[in-house]
Amino acid sequence: MKGSLLNDQFFSRLETLSLELRSNLTGYFGGKHLVNRYGQTVEFADFREYQLGDDIRRIDWNLYSRFEKYFLKLFTDERQMQVQIFLDCSASMGEDNEEKSSYAVATAAALGFLAVHNMDKVTFNIMKGEKSDNPFGTIVGKTAFFRAISTLENVKFEGDADINACVTSCPDTSTNNGLTVIVSDFFTESNWKKAVDYLCYKNRQVLLVQVLTRDEIDPSYDGRVNLIDSESVDVSDTKNMKIRITRSMQKAYEEALNDYLQDIKTFCNKRGADFVTVCSDTAIEKVLFGELLKVGIMS
Amino acid sequence: MKLLAPLGLLGLISILILIFIYIIKPNYQQKRISTTFVWKLSLQYKKKKIPLSKLRNILLIICQVLILIAASLILSQPNRVLKVDQARSEVVAILDSSASMLTEDADEVTRYERALTEVKNQADSVLAKEDGLFSLIVANEAPYFLIERVTNKYTGLESELETIEDSCSYASSDIETAVLMCEDILLDNSHAQIVIITDKTYDSLPEGITVIDVKDEEEYNVGILDASAYYDDICNTFTITVGYYGNSTKTVHLNLNIPEANPSDSSSENGVEIDLNQEIYFPGSMTKTIIFKYFSEDEMPEEAGPNDEIVYYPIGDNEKVYRYKSAIITLTDEAGYSDFDSFVLDNTFQLYGGLKPVIKVVYASALPNPFVPAAIQNLKNKVYKDVWDIQLTEIKMGGEVPTEGYDLYIFEDAWQGTTALPSVVPDKLPQDGAVILLNPLKAPTNGGFHIDKYLSLGNNLQYIYRDTEVDHVLLENVYPDDIGITRYNRIDSYDSYETLMYFDEDPVFMIKNDGADKIAVLNFSVHFSNIALTSSWPHLIKNIYDYFFPTTVTSNAFEINESVILNSRGEQLLITGTNLENGIEFKTFPAEYQFTAYGTYEITQTTYYGVQLTDKVFVRIPRAESDIYAAEASIESPYKETKISDFYQNLLLYFAIALVTILFIEWLLHIREEA
Numbered sequence: 001m002k003g004s005l006l007n008d009q010f011f012s013r014l015e016t017l018s019l020e021l022r023s024n025l026t027g028y029f030g031g032k033h034l035v036n037r038y039g040q041t042v043e044f045a046d047f048r049e050y051q052l053g054d055d056i057r058r059i060d061w062n063l064y065s066r067f068e069k070y071f072l073k074l075f076t077d078e079r080q081m082q083v084q085i086f087l088d089c090s091a092s093m094g095e096d097n098e099e100k101s102s103y104a105v106a107t108a109a110a111l112g113f114l115a116v117h118n119m120d121k122v123t124f125n126i127m128k129g130e131k132s133d134n135p136f137g138t139i140v141g142k143t144a145f146f147r148a149i150s151t152l153e154n155v156k157f158e159g160d161a162d163i164n165a166c167v168t169s170c171p172d173t174s175t176n177n178g179l180t181v182i183v184s185d186f187f188t189e190s191n192w193k194k195a196v197d198y199l200c201y202k203n204r205q206v207l208l209v210q211v212l213t214r215d216e217i218d219p220s221y222d223g224r225v226n227l228i229d230s231e232s233v234d235v236s237d238t239k240n241m242k243i244r245i246t247r248s249m250q251k252a253y254e255e256a257l258n259d260y261l262q263d264i265k266t267f268c269n270k271r272g273a274d275f276v277t278v279c280s281d282t283a284i285e286k287v288l289f290g291e292l293l294k295v296g297i298m299s
Numbered sequence: 300m301k302l303l304a305p306l307g308l309l310g311l312i313s314i315l316i317l318i319f320i321y322i323i324k325p326n327y328q329q330k331r332i333s334t335t336f337v338w339k340l341s342l343q344y345k346k347k348k349i350p351l352s353k354l355r356n357i358l359l360i361i362c363q364v365l366i367l368i369a370a371s372l373i374l375s376q377p378n379r380v381l382k383v384d385q386a387r388s389e390v391v392a393i394l395d396s397s398a399s400m401l402t403e404d405a406d407e408v409t410r411y412e413r414a415l416t417e418v419k420n421q422a423d424s425v426l427a428k429e430d431g432l433f434s435l436i437v438a439n440e441a442p443y444f445l446i447e448r449v450t451n452k453y454t455g456l457e458s459e460l461e462t463i464e465d466s467c468s469y470a471s472s473d474i475e476t477a478v479l480m481c482e483d484i485l486l487d488n489s490h491a492q493i494v495i496i497t498d499k500t501y502d503s504l505p506e507g508i509t510v511i512d513v514k515d516e517e518e519y520n521v522g523i524l525d526a527s528a529y530y531d532d533i534c535n536t537f538t539i540t541v542g543y544y545g546n547s548t549k550t551v552h553l554n555l556n557i558p559e560a561n562p563s564d565s566s567s568e569n570g571v572e573i574d575l576n577q578e579i580y581f582p583g584s585m586t587k588t589i590i591f592k593y594f595s596e597d598e599m600p601e602e603a604g605p606n607d608e609i610v611y612y613p614i615g616d617n618e619k620v621y622r623y624k625s626a627i628i629t630l631t632d633e634a635g636y637s638d639f640d641s642f643v644l645d646n647t648f649q650l651y652g653g654l655k656p657v658i659k660v661v662y663a664s665a666l667p668n669p670f671v672p673a674a675i676q677n678l679k680n681k682v683y684k685d686v687w688d689i690q691l692t693e694i695k696m697g698g699e700v701p702t703e704g705y706d707l708y709i710f711e712d713a714w715q716g717t718t719a720l721p722s723v724v725p726d727k728l729p730q731d732g733a734v735i736l737l738n739p740l741k742a743p744t745n746g747g748f749h750i751d752k753y754l755s756l757g758n759n760l761q762y763i764y765r766d767t768e769v770d771h772v773l774l775e776n777v778y779p780d781d782i783g784i785t786r787y788n789r790i791d792s793y794d795s796y797e798t799l800m801y802f803d804e805d806p807v808f809m810i811k812n813d814g815a816d817k818i819a820v821l822n823f824s825v826h827f828s829n830i831a832l833t834s835s836w837p838h839l840i841k842n843i844y845d846y847f848f849p850t851t852v853t854s855n856a857f858e859i860n861e862s863v864i865l866n867s868r869g870e871q872l873l874i875t876g877t878n879l880e881n882g883i884e885f886k887t888f889p890a891e892y893q894f895t896a897y898g899t900y901e902i903t904q905t906t907y908y909g910v911q912l913t914d915k916v917f918v919r920i921p922r923a924e925s926d927i928y929a930a931e932a933s934i935e936s937p938y939k940e941t942k943i944s945d946f947y948q949n950l951l952l953y954f955a956i957a958l959v960t961i962l963f964i965e966w967l968l969h970i971r972e973e974a
Contacts (some may be wrong), residue, residue, distance in 0.1 A: 022801060092333040100333065187336035226327040230336045241335050242327050249341065256340035280623075 008014035010285065014113055018025060021264060083115035084170070084204070086125045087131060087152075088184030090161035091230040097213055100185075101157045104211045105278040108183045109149050110288055111209075115179075116145040123172050126155055127170065127184075160231045163188060167195035168262035179205045179297075183245040186210050186264060196273055206273035207297055208264070214281045219253060300377050300950065307374025313367045321360060329890030350360055362965035369958035379948040389432040389448075389487050390425040391481045392418050392461075395497035396439040397472035398859070399922035402498065402642040404515040410468040413513040414496040415460060416731060426451040432491075433458075434484060439468040440860050442477035448484065453777055467895050468719035469644065470859040471921045474499070475935060478508065482937045493937070495784070499929050505936030513719050514928070515641075519545025522587065522645030524927035526628050526856070528653060529685055534619035535653065537591040539628055543581035544928045551639075553577045553589055554629045560620045562654070573620055576613045580605050584928065593619055623653030625915065645925045649899050649917040652855035655688040656912065658848060661705040663694035664737075665720040666713035670831035671737070674840035675709075682841060694723075702729040706908075707847065711737035713824055714786070719753075731908045733847035738824035740788060747811065748793035750821065756802075760829060763802045771799050773810060773846055776838040782830045787823035796820070814870070815907035817847045849888075851914045857894055858921045865890040868906040877918070894918040 050059060050070035063071040087108045094101020108124065115122040122139040125132035136148035163184060167173070173180070180199050184206070186192060198204045215221075222245040229239035243249065261277055268275040272294045278287045302308070343929055400411040418435060425431040426449075433456075435446040446459055467558050474495060484491050485507075490747060499511055524540040543549050553838045559570025574593055580706040584603050594600065594613045610707045610850045620626075628648040632639035638648045662671050663865075679689035694700055700710070702725050710724045728734050728743045743751050760783025765774060779800045789805050795816070800808035802823075830839075849866035865872055867888050875882040877898030885892070892902060894916075902914040923929065 092336075094333075096331055097333055185334065187334040189336070213333065216337070219332075221330055224327045225330040227335045227338060228329060228331040230331060230333050239335055241338060243338060243342075249345065252341035252344040253337060256344045257337050259344075260337065260340060 011113060013285070014110060014288070015117055019103075043075055043299065047071045048074055069216060075222065081115070081118075081120040082138070082172075082174060083112065083120050083122045084125060084172065084180040085112055085122065086127055086163070086167055086182045087155070087186075088127050088161050088163065088179065088182070089155055089157050090128065090183055090184075090188075091158050091161075092187055093211070094157040096232045097280075100211060100213045100280045103156070103278070104183050105152055106284050107209055107211060107278065107287065108181070109152065110137070111181050111183075112145060112149070113142075116140065116142055120178065122148075125170055125172070126151060127161040127163060127166040128159055130162045130164035130169070132170050132192065134170075136213075138172070161188070162190040163192035164190055164195040164235075165195055167192075168198045173199070173202055173204070175202045175204070177204070179207060181207045181209060183209045183211060185212055185216070187216075193267060197266070199288070200271050203219075206271065207270075207295075208268060208273060208275045210261075210264070210275070210276060210277040212279055214279055217257065217279055219245070219250065222247075222250065225264055301380045302372075303376035303378050304654065305375055307376060308371055310374045312367065313371070314336045314364055317360075317363055317367060332813060338598075359965060359968045362961055362968060365961045366958060366965060369893055369954050369961060372784050373951055373954045373958065377954060379950055387430050387432065387490060388425055388428040389434075389484070389486055389488050390421050391436065392421050392492055393433040393436045393438050393442075393474065393477045393481075393492045393493065393495045393497075394418055394445075395474065395495065395499065396437050396463075396466065396468050398467075398469045398920045399498055399642065399927045399929070400467050400472075400513075401469075401644060401914050402514075402520065402927045404518055404641065406501040409467070410498045410513045410515075412517075414462075414511075415464065415512050417496045417513060419460065421496075422456055426453075426456075430489070430685050434481075436477045436480055438472040438474050438477040438495075438497075439465060440470045440473055442473055442480060444480070468859075469895075469920055472497075474931075478934055478937050480772075485684075485937055489882050495934075498927060499931050501931050501933060503933045505934060506937070508560035508934060511907075515967070516546060518641035518927060519543070519547070520548065520645070520925060521549060521551045521581070521630050522640075522642065522920075523628055523630060523648040524645070524922045524925055526626075526648045526650050528620075528626065528650055530621075533593050534614075534621050535592070535623065537575075537620075537626065537650070539589045539591075539648070539844045540577060540586060541589060541629070541630065542586040542789070542925055544583075544584050544926050546584075548583065549581045551579050551581070552631045552633065552635075553579055554627075554631060555591055556627045556629070557620055557623045557625070557653075558627070559624045561622050562624065565718045570622075570624065573618055575612065575614065575618060577610070579610065581697030582606055622655075625653075625713045626650035626653065629675040642927055644897060644920045644924065648856075649915075650855070650900075650921060651915040652685075655686060657688040657690060658707060659690050659692065659705045659732075660707040660709065661692045661694060661701055662709040662711070662725045663698070663700045664709075664711035665696070665723050666711075666715065666826065667693065667696060668711075668825055668831070670825050670836065671709055671711065671840075674837050677837055678841060678844055685850070700725060702727070703731050705729070706732045707735070707844070708732055709737065710739070711825075712740040713738060713826060714753075717755075728818065730815065733819075735819045735843060737821050737822070738788065739820065739822060742790075742861055746818065747795055747816075748790050748809075750822070751789040751791035753786060756784065758785060760785060761802065763800050763807050766798070767801050769799070770778060771797070773839070773842045774799055777835040777842065778833070779835075781833050782828065782835060784823045784828040784830075786827040790820070790822055810843075812846060817907075819843050819847075851904065851912065852916055855915065856917045856919060859895060859897060859918055860921075861918075863894065863916075864894050865892060865902070867904050868912065870907070872902060872904045874900055874902050 013057065019262045047060065047063065050072055054072055058072045060071050085108045087104060093104055112124060113120045116139060122145065123134050124136050136151065137149050139145050165181065167182070182195070196206055224244045226242045227240060228235070229237065232239040242258050265275050274297055276291045276295055278291060317735060394414055396411070400414060403409050419956050421435045424915065425433050432448045432450060433446065434444065434448050435447050436442050442643065445463060446456065449456065474497065478493060481493050493570045494511060496511045496513060496883065498512065498514045500512065504510060521541065521543045524542045526537070526539045528537045537555055539553065539555065541553060549744055553576065555575040557573045560573040562570035579587055580588065581587070585759050588609045589612060590609065591612045591614050591767040600611040601615060628644045628650065629637050631637050637643065640646065655775070660675055662675065664671070672691060675689065675691045679691065683689065700723050708729050711724045713720045722740045724736060724739045724741055724743055726744055728745050739750065740746050761781045762783045765779040784802060784807065787802060787807055793809060795813055796809040796811045798806040807823055808821050848868065851866055852863060865885055865888065867885070870886065872885045873882045874892065877900065878896040897918055897920055900916050900918060902916065903911065905911050
């Protein structure tokens with residue numbers, strides 16, 4: 001585990017939580033997520049009138065004695081979901097900022113743990129360039145999970161990442177069977193919104209987790225600075241910029257950031273996706289027990 | 300607004316330097332961040348802001364530019380130019396340096412000395428002030444600035460005044476010109492005071508002019524204003540004008556002393572002394588004319604009253620003066636002292652010209668006519684009655700023609716009909732006098748001309764002409780166009796003659812005046828011409844006479860600084876006398892000279908014919924200076940423009956206040972920027 005972010009105590013607390021997924025997901029057989037379909041669990045759900053071809057073993061004879069009609073007992077179905085976690089491993093996510101990268105990893109790990117704890121499948125997709133890579137395969141069970149996490153800790157954050165290309169090209173994206181989480185700072189020129197649209201098309205539940213550092217939320221530097229973007233190729237890269245940061249400039253930054261985040265929020269609301277912004281200097285417990293609980297993705 | 304030091308605006312170059320600094324100044328520190336995405340977004344946000352915010356961003360540089368502008372303007376010394384009538388303490392003293400200022404009071408202190416004391420007082424008074432200016436104009440006949448606009452820092456005032464302590468002139472003063480000389484000072488400082496320190500009184504004075512009168516009421520003057528003598532048919536009559544200027548009555552004695560009256564000739568010492576005295580009573584300030592004249596018994600004038608302005612003093616038979624070398628006129632008091640009054644320079648007068656120089660004229664003619672003698676007699680009895688003693692000798696027909704012993708020879712040849720009478724022209728012209736040849740039928744050997752033949756022009760007068768481009772003194776009042784001839788002697792060659800009248804391109808009147816060679820040739824006869832009947836004839840003879848015998852001086856009495864025209868009958872002329880111990884020589888004539896000192900001068904010359912001539916002149920104080928209580932009407936006001944000079948209201952304070960204010964604003968902005 002990276003640092004002190006994830007420890008046994010934290011995981012033991014996570015065990016009290018579960019991912020709240022939409023009930024209209026189909027998922028896979030044998031999970032813990034209650035879906036709005038009838039299944040083979042022992043939990044009574046509803047009665048239904050007998051139709052020709054139904055299994056007669058499911059006729060509720062008590063109802064028959066009462067109503068002299070044949071009714072079937074229906075039971076809830078619990079399904080297993082697939083949780084896809086896309087982790088943005090571009091340079092902006094932490095090439096120069098270990099805190100941000102470890103926080104992003106921890107967030108992804110925490111969500112992955114919750115998934116496997118709820119007996120769901122988890123896949124970790126490392127987004128780099130235009131492709132996402134899943135070196136761990138589908139993870140089921142905690143043993144495989146912790147094995148994957150120890151590798152995930154050592155992932156390198158470098159280059160850039162086209163979220164849209166990475167998500168849409170991922171072969172593991174099934175339809176209507178789970179949650180897709182994208183962990184990124186979403187500070188990219190690429191049209192990541194298409195990725196969300198894709199996922200919505202795939203009828204997946206979408207959660208966007210934006211990880212920012214304190215400096216990104218409220219830059220502490222000012223004056224004449226030559227800002228070198230971590231994803232820039234060289235000094236002359238157009239991503240770099242010379243700027244004189246004044247008070248007004250800082251105000252403009254704040255406004256631009258707020259508007260950008262609001263824009264993301266509005267977009268997600270329209271798509272039914274969840275969006276959370278977390279600061280890397282905030283305790284991860286607060287994120288999980290706070291922000292994620294707020295949006296209803298946890299219970 | 301005016302900038303007293305516009306070069307200070309060069310400080311605006313600092314703005315360029317400031318801009319250059321802003322351009323090159325940026326020293327960007329490198330900062331590696333995760334992403335510039337949001338910063339790029341914020342730039343767009345900045346661009347959307349209203350222009351005033353943009354202005355706010357460059358407010359600091361605007362402040363700095365304003366600071367530099369204010370500093371540059373301060374260096375340029377901004378001043379608001381106002382027009383102010385600049386008043387400054389200034390005195391221009393005009394010191395009257397005329398002869399009347401030599402009038403002494405009872406303590407023998409002259410007015411001039413009192414005036415100098417007053418000049419010092421004026422100087423001390425104005426120079427005691429911090430911004431005081433003092434000037435001194437010495438007003439003699441040609442006023443000049445002795446001291447011009449000095450301040451109290453000037454240390455040479457005393458020494459300058461010492462240089463003029465004994466410089467009071469004997470002439471008049473030109474106060475008017477001295478006042479006008481103050482114009483430049485008045486243009487610069489219209490409040491300058493002009494102080495005239497004088498003994499004259501003015502009826503009215505323009506504004507800004509003050510007169511300090513240095514007269515003493517006890518002073519008085521009796522002076523000889525003028526004296527002259529003229530010879531009537533009997534003897535000389537002496538006319539003396541005496542003026543008294545004072546506050547009480549006065550009795551003085553006038554003495555006319557002729558030490559050598561009636562000498563036989565000018566070089567003789569055998570004259571007799573004639574002394575005439577007259578007591579003159581003045582009831583008050585007035586002028587009296589005393590006339591010493593011979594009266595016959597039936598012409599005796601009445602005794603003059605005390606208030607009569609003309610007093611006749613009949614002289615006796617033994618007091619007649621026919622000729623005199625000099626006459627000394629003196630005013631004295633009862634005790635016989637001539638320095639009894641306050642102004643002594645006009646108490647004596649010397650009269651010269653009592654001996655008229657003799658000019659001997661001989662007229663020899665082959666056929667004497669009355670025209671020539673008449674012309675000479677006209678000069679003798681009328682024109683030069685009081686100037687020359689012209690003695691005419693007429694040689695009768697056939698008589699011996701003199702060739703020496705005369706000053707002027709007139710030789711006239713003649714025809715009788717068509718027959719030429721024997722020529723009276725000598726073979727060799729006289730060497731001791733001037734010659735006039737009238738109708739010469741032969742050319743003398745030393746005449747310098749040749750006669751070709753005589754020409755008869757018929758019975759009708761043929762008129763002669765002159766060279767209109769030549770304006771000669773000999774042709775003054777002579778009109779050749781009116782002169783007609785019927786016959787003339789044609790001169791075909793002539794040497795060193797100046798031709799003045801012509802007939803048919805032949806000379807008919809020519810003149811030579813080359814040192815001792817003084818020859819006038821009129822080569823036509825008065826008998827065969829109408830010249831003697833025209834007004835030109837006496838004028839021509841007079842002009843020839845004046846040309847050959849110019850008077851040395853036009854008078855024997857002049858005022859100081861009066862221009863005197865000098866002529867000589869020789870090569871040079873020497874003047875000796877007061878202030879001219881070594882004499883002054885003249886070689887070009889007519890010459891002009893001004894006598895600057897009072898007294899008697901002797902003018903000597905040797906004629907071309909070796910005759911030594913001496914003339915005496917008396918130079919006196921100007922008549923106007925004898926009136927020591929003279930009053931003038933007014934003085935012309937000098938041009939006085941109220942000098943509106945520039946007053947500079949310094950704006951430095953305001954610009955400095957603005958500068959400090961802008962500096963304060965810039966400091967505030969800087970703090971906000973840093974915050």
